[in-house]
Amino acid sequence: GLQVQTTKRGDPHELRNIFLQYASTEVDGEHYMTPEDFVQRYLGLYNDPNSNPKIVQLLAGVADQTKDGKCQRNFWTDYYSSSYPF
Secondary structure, three states: OOOOOOOOOOOOHHHHHHHHHOOOOOEOOEEOOHHHHHHHHHHOOOOOOOHHHHHHHHHHHHHHHOOOOEEEEHHHHHHHHOOOOO
């Protein structure tokens, strides 16, 4: 089955470290996970070279709520249903 790294709800330090581990983009000192990072690197889905890129784009579009190509930490925090800021 699919195994996703889990952490205790509301541990902002641990959540931030996990986020930074998968965030491949940095702009003006702010780290971002691309939607593809979230789908392919964090979730580990559709990494096969034969994977349909349209499926990755579809899933990535769900993560890219602002449609700017970035998964910001507020998305990450919401993903864990945590209200703690980093």
